Amino acid sequence: MAVRLRLICFITLSVAVPAFAQTGSPAGLAIPATTSAINSPTPLSQRVVAYDMDARYDAKAHALDASETLTYHNLTGQALDTFPFHLYLNGFQPTATWIREGKREGTRGQNFDTWDPKSYGAEEIKSFEVVGQGDFTSQLQYIHADDDNKDDRTVVQVHLPKPIPPDGYVQFKIKFHDQFPEVLERTGWNRDFVLGGQWFPKVGVWWHGAWNCHQFHAYTEFFADFGVYDVKLTVPQNEVVGGGGVEVSSVNNPDGTKTVTYHGEDIHDFAWTASPHYLVYNDTFQGSMGPVKLRILMQPAHWGQVERQARALKEIMDRFDRWYGAYPYKTLTLVDPDPGSQAFGMEYPTFITVGTFWWEPEGLHAGSVETIEHEFGHQYWYGMVATNEFEDAWMDEGINQYTQIKVMNSIFGPSTSVFNLWGVTAGQIDEDRLIYIGVADLDPIAKNGWQYADNNSYGAITYGKTALMLLTLESVIGEDTMRQAMRVYFARFRFTHPTKEDFLKTIEEVSGKDLRWYFNEAVYGTQVLDYEVLKISSVPVDWYKENVKEKKGQTEYVCNVWIHRKGEFVMPIDVETKFDNGDKVREHWDGQDRWVRYEYRKKAKIESVEVDPDHRIQFDRNNFNNSRTEEANDAAARKLANYWTCIGQFFAQLLAWWLV
Amino acid sequence: MSENTNLVSAGAEIAGRNKRYVVWFYLLNLVFAHFGASAFSDAAHNILDHSLNADKLLHGFNAGVFTELLTRPEFGALPAASHPAMMFAVVFLLASLLFMPGVLLGYASDHGLPRDEFYRVCGRNVWRFVRLFLFFTIIAGAIGGILFGALNALVTAADKTSNERLPFFTQLIGTGIIFLVLTVIRIWFDLAQTDVVLRDQPAVRKSVAAGFRKTRRNLARLLGSYVVIAIVALALLVGGILLWDTIVPPSSVLGAFIIGQATLLLLLAARFWQRATAVAFYTKEMAEPVVEETRPIPAFAAPIVP
Numbered sequence: 025m026a027v028r029l030r031l032i033c034f035i036t037l038s039v040a041v042p043a044f045a046q047t048g049s050p051a052g053l054a055i056p057a058t059t060s061a062i063n064s065p066t067p068l069s070q071r072v073v074a075y076d077m078d079a080r081y082d083a084k085a086h087a088l089d090a091s092e093t094l095t096y097h098n099l100t101g102q103a104l105d106t107f108p109f110h111l112y113l114n115g116f117q118p119t120a121t122w123i124r125e126g127k128r129e130g131t132r133g134q135n136f137d138t139w140d141p142k143s144y145g146a147e148e149i150k151s152f153e154v155v156g157q158g159d160f161t162s163q164l165q166y167i168h169a170d171d172d173n174k175d176d177r178t179v180v181q182v183h184l185p186k187p188i189p190p191d192g193y194v195q196f197k198i199k200f201h202d203q204f205p206e207v208l209e210r211t212g213w214n215r216d217f218v219l220g221g222q223w224f225p226k227v228g229v230w231w232h233g234a235w236n237c238h239q240f241h242a243y244t245e246f247f248a249d250f251g252v253y254d255v256k257l258t259v260p261q262n263e264v265v266g267g268g269g270v271e272v273s274s275v276n277n278p279d280g281t282k283t284v285t286y287h288g289e290d291i292h293d294f295a296w297t298a299s300p301h302y303l304v305y306n307d308t309f310q311g312s313m314g315p316v317k318l319r320i321l322m323q324p325a326h327w328g329q330v331e332r333q334a335r336a337l338k339e340i341m342d343r344f345d346r347w348y349g350a351y352p353y354k355t356l357t358l359v360d361p362d363p364g365s366q367a368f369g370m371e372y373p374t375f376i377t378v379g380t381f382w383w384e385p386e387g388l389h390a391g392s393v394e395t396i397e398h399e400f401g402h403q404y405w406y407g408m409v410a411t412n413e414f415e416d417a418w419m420d421e422g423i424n425q426y427t428q429i430k431v432m433n434s435i436f437g438p439s440t441s442v443f444n445l446w447g448v449t450a451g452q453i454d455e456d457r458l459i460y461i462g463v464a465d466l467d468p469i470a471k472n473g474w475q476y477a478d479n480n481s482y483g484a485i486t487y488g489k490t491a492l493m494l495l496t497l498e499s500v501i502g503e504d505t506m507r508q509a510m511r512v513y514f515a516r517f518r519f520t521h522p523t524k525e526d527f528l529k530t531i532e533e534v535s536g537k538d539l540r541w542y543f544n545e546a547v548y549g550t551q552v553l554d555y556e557v558l559k560i561s562s563v564p565v566d567w568y569k570e571n572v573k574e575k576k577g578q579t580e581y582v583c584n585v586w587i588h589r590k591g592e593f594v595m596p597i598d599v600e601t602k603f604d605n606g607d608k609v610r611e612h613w614d615g616q617d618r619w620v621r622y623e624y625r626k627k628a629k630i631e632s633v634e635v636d637p638d639h640r641i642q643f644d645r646n647n648f649n650n651s652r653t654e655e656a657n658d659a660a661a662r663k664l665a666n667y668w669t670c671i672g673q674f675f676a677q678l679l680a681w682w683l684v
Numbered sequence: 685m686s687e688n689t690n691l692v693s694a695g696a697e698i699a700g701r702n703k704r705y706v707v708w709f710y711l712l713n714l715v716f717a718h719f720g721a722s723a724f725s726d727a728a729h730n731i732l733d734h735s736l737n738a739d740k741l742l743h744g745f746n747a748g749v750f751t752e753l754l755t756r757p758e759f760g761a762l763p764a765a766s767h768p769a770m771m772f773a774v775v776f777l778l779a780s781l782l783f784m785p786g787v788l789l790g791y792a793s794d795h796g797l798p799r800d801e802f803y804r805v806c807g808r809n810v811w812r813f814v815r816l817f818l819f820f821t822i823i824a825g826a827i828g829g830i831l832f833g834a835l836n837a838l839v840t841a842a843d844k845t846s847n848e849r850l851p852f853f854t855q856l857i858g859t860g861i862i863f864l865v866l867t868v869i870r871i872w873f874d875l876a877q878t879d880v881v882l883r884d885q886p887a888v889r890k891s892v893a894a895g896f897r898k899t900r901r902n903l904a905r906l907l908g909s910y911v912v913i914a915i916v917a918l919a920l921l922v923g924g925i926l927l928w929d930t931i932v933p934p935s936s937v938l939g940a941f942i943i944g945q946a947t948l949l950l951l952l953a954a955r956f957w958q959r960a961t962a963v964a965f966y967t968k969e970m971a972e973p974v975v976e977e978t979r980p981i982p983a984f985a986a987p988i989v990p
Contacts, residue, residue: 660728664741665721665728670948672721673713
């Protein structure tokens with residue numbers, strides 16, 4: 025909390041300057057209003073930035089030299105004299121915050137048991153000019169408001185003597201040198217492959233009256249303004265190149281290199297990749313706003329999967345188009361990164377990385393197809409609805425995880441949407457439940473991404489709990505209403521930077537319900553939901569009489585059911601009691617007390633009791649105690665014990681086979 | 685090839701004539717594994733028997749629900765459930781060590797070995813088999829360790845190329861080669877064990893040396909026989925799993941038990957088949973003294989007097 029306050033103070037003070045009469049805004053600048061990269065006659069976003077970059081990649085040194093011209097349109101409504109920039113490749117240094125957090129919490133790439141010099145990355149500004157104001161290279165200051173790590177150089181700021189007035193423009197001319205790391209996560213090289221992500225100085229976002237430009241953290245990295253990107257990449261001629269936006273041209277140069285030019289609109293980042301091994305597969309998706317050219321860059325060993333991936337991608341795009349809204353861009357590039365690299369499963373505007381392995385079976389939906397779904401989903405929840413991933417990671421990853429479950433379940437079925445192999449199955453909800461229940465009470469959903477207890481909690485809460493929370497919300501407002509709310513949210517907030525309350529209020533508005541009770545617990549709280557059937561009993565009414573024999577259908581019983589709210593999360597639930605004559609009784613309990621008892625007088629005994637009989641609550645920590653049967657049915661336990669016995673026998677035989 | 689076939693069929697004939705040993709060992713294997721699974725079974729019964737959620741494990745096998753079951757605090761830590769299984773696997777190993785001399789003598793006999801004779805030879809050879817076990821562990825451990833280390837280095841090197849299949853196939857082929865090398869060592873010690881029992885050899889080093897010489901001189905024949913039987917065992921295992929997957933309904937506990945146990949029985953039989961093949965080879969090729977004997981060689985069918 026203290027760190028957050030420091031950050032707010034810093035960014036507020038840094039801009040608290042009067043609007044000078046004398047300004048630093050040069051004349052004749054504008055952000056292009058072109059629409060050649062989108063299926064729309066008019067721009068879709070309020071374009072704040074225009075990046076024009078010319079980069080030359082040295083494949084041997086895994087380094088890049090580039091010039092960047094950034095035109096910024098001051099739409100903040102006030103004069104700006106300070107501009108922060110991300111320099112995220114500096115995160116790949118042993119004293120940087122990214123590595124510190126990775127060392128402390130672990131990352132998906134490695135645990136940093138030792139420091140490998142190949143992991144080093146750097147983004148060095150060679151010159152920094154503000155057009156009309158001069159050279160500021162020597163005046164750049166590294167700032168580190170999130171954690172006060174003075175060794176972190178992932179955010180730099182410049183202070184301008186002449187403020188940029190409201191609605192004015194400023195142009196920065198930056199020359200920089202990148203050293204890519206061997207891919208730890210997200211960006212860098214692996215053998216002769218490179219993924220260029222977070223590779224250029226990118227200005228922060230003026231958001232809610234202050235600059236928002238966080239350091240590079242182990243889990244979170246995205247928040248930027250929409251605009252236009254024109255990027256020239258010069259690479260060796262043998263490289264196959266892919267990038268965000270539309271490829272405008274590819275020209276061979278006399279020095280054995282080629283220059284590939286990309287143009288992107290209404291996007292907030294630009295990533296690219298190059299490898300001499302890619303095979304290219306082209307396809308088209310007919311979206312509701314127009315055709316989308318699909319370009320799949322595939323590793324040769326995976327070429328046999330390319331049609332399957334293309335088919336899956338189009339099926340997924342179709343569902344998003346129908347359920348949430350149109351994908352408006354003219355292109356989407358899907359990258360199959362170098363095997364073994366940690367560049368898989370990344371999202372950038374109109375550009376996603378997937379990853380597979382050569383023997384991936386079709387029944388493993390959690391492999392490349394799930395990754396395609398997830399990363400394409402980010403085109404909506406991150407790409408277009410550009411939430412602040414640092415402060416609201418759940419709105420990016422979690423909402424995306426929720427739509428992933430909906431899409432994957434609709435394609436592959438709820439119980440087999442993770443895998444269906446040799447009679448063993450798993451569904452997306454099971455997967456998210458598993459990651460959630462292990463750390464259910466560590467952190468709330470609404471929390472800064474870098475302040476979670478650890479890597480597990482970040483993943484379990486932002487991805488898992490958010491998805492389960494939204495699925496459970498369907499039980500409160502209805503699945504159709506929830507889909508409608510998502511559609512309205514997308515339509516209303518695409519190409520903007522909504523807050524968590526924007527999202528939650530949209531759901532309340534569409535559903536017409538006050539859902540604060542739910543959001544307070546599920547989004548802002550750490551309460552754990554756990555209901556159990558505490559006990560059941562069926563006692564003959566005339567139990568006290570001697571020599572009375574119970575007769576099915578004739579003996580009257582007093583039947584009692586006790587339901588216990590074990591967790592602190594209070595949620596109304598249904599309770600269904602089944603009797604041995606086939607009768608069913610359903611009760612609705614508000615869950616306010618710690619327990620409730622239901623009593624019935626029937627000529628039947630209780631057969632079973634179940635909390636949440638429709639299985640709509642997805643984040644109950646223990647599903648096994650949600651029901652209780654009068655008679656024990658030990659078949660499942662015997663089945664598992666049999667499996668265990670067989671495994672034990674096999675293991676014992678194997679041991680004896682080799683050793684005796 | 686015909687020599688191999690003769691050896692394999694001779695082994696099959698011996699093993700088939702002495703099916704009771706396989707059955708007894710199988711029963712031991714089953715009983716020990718049952719005890720080993722008791723902690724797991726108790727925990728599963730405790731959570732599942734009265735829960736409707738158990739249906740997801742009975743009518744299918746939902747890996748998510750199964751994993752959730754394992755993570756329940758009331759289930760206990762998974763190691764606590766798996767330790768008994770490992771412990772009883774070791775008990776089965778020791779039982780195999782103890783009773784194998786009787787099996788080998790039974791295989792060499794042309795009629796059923798009397799029970800008291802079976803136990804006598806088992807008792808007589810306990811310490812010898814323990815020493816052979818230690819010899820084997822040291823030699824196989826050292827050679828296996830070196831080979832696995834080399835393979836690991838090869839796979840790491842292969843992993844640096846962009847050919848994704850190279851490390852996989854390096855691992856596969858390397859493991860296959862190591863399997864063959866370890867099989868050769870196993871043959872060597874199977875012959876040594878047979879020699880110890882049938883020659884009533886107290887100096888196990890002499891049997892180890894004899895086993896080594898014979899293995900080296902008849903490597904192709906012996907290895908071919910063992911590999912053929914191992915392939916049959918692998919086919920049985922794969923066939924059993926396929927049968928389990930295709931014809932056994934998910935909720936049929938009995939069906940799964942029958943198929944599973946039949947597969948495990950046949951797997952065990954395959955190992956006894958290899959043992960019988962070693963005895964067949966021994967009676968053909970090693971019956972002549974290979975070391976200077978100080979005592980008369982006992983007749984295979986005759987009772988061994990301690």
